[in-house]
Structures are given as structure tokens and as C-alpha cells.
Amino acid sequence: MSDLTLIRTDSDNAGFRQLVALLDQDLAVRDGDDHAFYAQFNKVDAIKEVIVACHNDVPVGCGAIKPFSATEAEVKRMFVHPGYRKQGIAAKIVIELEKWAAELGFTATVLETGKKQPEAIALYQKIGYCITPNYGQYIGVDNSVWMIKLFNADHQTPNA
Numbered sequence: 001m002s003d004l005t006l007i008r009t010d011s012d013n014a015g016f017r018q019l020v021a022l023l024d025q026d027l028a029v030r031d032g033d034d035h036a037f038y039a040q041f042n043k044v045d046a047i048k049e050v051i052v053a054c055h056n057d058v059p060v061g062c063g064a065i066k067p068f069s070a071t072e073a074e075v076k077r078m079f080v081h082p083g084y085r086k087q088g089i090a091a092k093i094v095i096e097l098e099k100w101a102a103e104l105g106f107t108a109t110v111l112e113t114g115k116k117q118p119e120a121i122a123l124y125q126k127i128g129y130c131i132t133p134n135y136g137q138y139i140g141v142d143n144s145v146w147m148i149k150l151f152n153a154d155h156q157t158p159n160a
Helices: 014-039 089-103 119-124
Strands: 002-010 050-055 058-067 074-081 108-114 131-132 144-151
Touching: 002 058, 014 050, 014 058, 014 074, 050 074, 050 089, 058 089, 058 108, 074 089, 074 144, 108 119, 119 131, 119 144
Parallel strands: 074 108
Antiparallel strands: 002 050, 050 058, 058 074, 108 144, 131 144
8 A cells, every 4th residue: 555654653642542442342342251351451541652554644553562571562552444454554564663663672572462363363473473372461361362573683673
């Protein structure tokens, strides 16, 4: 999509907030009774690194990173509006988030997604993420899928 613009912003961005509201509605349906458990870990207040993808100045996709450890940034709040899916927008957002994470000194990105989001798992695997044992609050959560992508040795660019 040639007229797509990726904007670096923060969690106060109105387009990001609108897209996250749609994401939360989608996740409530997919996760069912488990939604409240996941929602507690997905607050957007004070996220400093947010990407909003705009098509003709209309927000159509988003994602964010936040520190997870001293060396890892966690990818959060990934969403592409249903009318804009299957056009490579999500991959572009993740790649830009990875670049930003590398600029901030992180050497890897991690993320949590769910088994009820097979399209997300396929996307992340396609762009170099590997499934790893669940971390932290997701240990023992059957629906949870934890993934990681290590950056190149020069810590400047993510591994493809």
C-alpha cells in the first residue's frame, strides 16, 4: 500500500485510542471468558512508543512497544482495521517497532498472543518470531503463545 504512512507517537494519540477500542472489542469476542485476565495486562496509559499506520490520513493500524526487560521490548496492542487486513500493514508496523526498539538499545522483541489468533501467530512466524516458553503471568495459560525475535549481533537491525 503506497499511500500508507507510519507515524511514531505515544498512547495519547487519538487514532491509536480509537484503534485500541476496536482491538479490545475483537479480543473480547475471541477470548470470551478469558478476556478479563488478558485485559489487565493491556493498559495503554503512558506507553511512549506507539506506531499508527494511516491510509490517506485515516488511522488503519497500530502497535506499540514497551520495555519488558533490560534487553527486550514487548510488542503490544497490535491491530489492523478489518477493512485493511491482508495488505502487509501489520508486518510494516511490527518492523518499524523493531527498528525503534533497536534504536532504543534493545536486542530483542517479545510478544504474547493467543491460540485464538492464528493469523497473528502466522504473521509473526513469517517475519522471524519464534515460539518460546511462556513468561511471567502467562506461565501455565493454555491459550497464551509467547514469541521472541532476536536482533542481529550489531544490535541495529532485527533478524529477518
